[in-house]
Amino acid sequence: MDFDQVGAHEPVTITGEEREAAIVVPVVTRGAGESVLFIKRADHLSDHPGQMAFPGGGREPEDADLLATALREADEEIGLNPEAVHVVGRLDDIRTVTDYSVRPFVGRIPDREYHPSDDEVAEIVALPVAALTDPHNYESEHRNHPHYGEVRLHFFYVDGYTVWGATAQMLVQLLELATGWELPPEPDRYAEPDDDLPEQVRDEGQ
Numbered sequence: 001m002d003f004d005q006v007g008a009h010e011p012v013t014i015t016g017e018e019r020e021a022a023i024v025v026p027v028v029t030r031g032a033g034e035s036v037l038f039i040k041r042a043d044h045l046s047d048h049p050g051q052m053a054f055p056g057g058g059r060e061p062e063d064a065d066l067l068a069t070a071l072r073e074a075d076e077e078i079g080l081n082p083e084a085v086h087v088v089g090r091l092d093d094i095r096t097v098t099d100y101s102v103r104p105f106v107g108r109i110p111d112r113e114y115h116p117s118d119d120e121v122a123e124i125v126a127l128p129v130a131a132l133t134d135p136h137n138y139e140s141e142h143r144n145h146p147h148y149g150e151v152r153l154h155f156f157y158v159d160g161y162t163v164w165g166a167t168a169q170m171l172v173q174l175l176e177l178a179t180g181w182e183l184p185p186e187p188d189r190y191a192e193p194d195d196d197l198p199e200q201v202r203d204e205g206q
Helices: 003-008 066-078 165-178 199-203
Strands: 019-030 033-041 056-058 086-090 100-108 121-128 138-145 149-158 161-164
Touching: 003 086, 003 100, 003 165, 019 066, 019 121, 019 165, 033 066, 033 161, 033 165, 056 066, 056 100, 066 100, 066 121, 100 165, 121 149, 121 161, 149 165, 149 199, 161 165, 161 199
Parallel strands: 019 100
Antiparallel strands: 019 033, 019 056, 033 121, 086 100, 138 149, 149 161
């Protein structure tokens, strides 16, 4: 992965949302290549239960800035020592349907076992970049979103896990910046607003 390209990126900044949040996009070197670390959110959560996500959460008054938010939340959720994170850059801020502006920080982290340290996290999963960039593991659809208008939804299917939604949106930008992966110019399908999500997403209860 070319982390210099991530560091050189001038990210879009979003202001004015009701709430702020920040996440760490953790990249770990394992074996011959890199993997991206995800959390699987617990099924009992009211927001995005069971979905794949990056460690992070809402800004608290004691946080000096959004980077402090991201590092604190990653420590709370997966036991990632803030001092062990080498931040290489930022991705574009995004808005979520839950009225958050989310700031993603890309960080290289040590190769060790990580365990959920928060009851909001059901599982920690490392997905190889080589698999995430395999075109057979990716699809997308165009649909009209009631909140955002016309959107392109991304779906990555790797090792029995599905990465989609806002997490997949951030992952797409990371892969475009840091690898040779290119987003296909056209979506795989055009969906109506009320159409079901792909079967693999429904099967995971998302």
